[in-house]
Amino acid sequence: MVRGPRYKYTHYLEGNGEELYDMKNDPGERKNLAKNPKYAKVLAEHRAMLDDYITRSKDNYRSLKVDADPRCRNHTPGSPQPRGPSARDIIKKKNKLEKKSEDSCQSSLFLFLLHKTLQTNIR
Numbered sequence: 001m002v003r004g005p006r007y008k009y010t011h012y013l014e015g016n017g018e019e020l021y022d023m024k025n026d027p028g029e030r031k032n033l034a035k036n037p038k039y040a041k042v043l044a045e046h047r048a049m050l051d052d053y054i055t056r057s058k059d060n061y062r063s064l065k066v067d068a069d070p071r072c073r074n075h076t077p078g079s080p081q082p083r084g085p086s087a088r089d090i091i092k093k094k095n096k097l098e099k100k101s102e103d104s105c106q107s108s109l110f111l112f113l114l115h116k117t118l119q120t121n122i123r
Contacts, residue, residue, distance in 0.1 A: 002046055002049045002050045002053060003023070004045070004046065004049065006022060006023060006024050007020060007021065007022055007023060007033075007042055007046060008020070008021045008023050008029070009034075009043070009046030009047070009049070009050065011047070011050055013061070013062070013064060013066050014066040018034040018043070019032045019034055020032065020033040020034040020039060020042065020043050020046060021033065
């Protein structure tokens with residue numbers, strides 16, 4: 001991702017996807033301009049900015065292996081309407097399952113201690 005004074009450009013190795021947003025007129029990044037012919041020059045400038053950064057920093061970005069979680073990437077990179085669960089949804093579900101497991105363990109411990117207390121009081 002690179003950002004100029006007005007535009008933000010993101011490139012994805014996966015599917016060679018791109019996003020270009022006008023941060024002045026679209027700060028919420030709702031309209032991807034990467035495929036809009038009117039912004040071809042701006043897109044080319046930002047591609048060059050990214051390539052320049054990669055060259056100057058000796059970043060190995062272009063040779064990286066794509067390792068995207070298929071649960072999060074069942075849409076075209078840069079798609080304005082991704083389908084499927086988001087990373088937040090996956091983490092939330094995982095936390096809920098962990099909490100349920102933790103609650104179950106606490107309930108079991110409580111019942112065990114209650115049982116022992118009752119046994120001790122009965123004797």
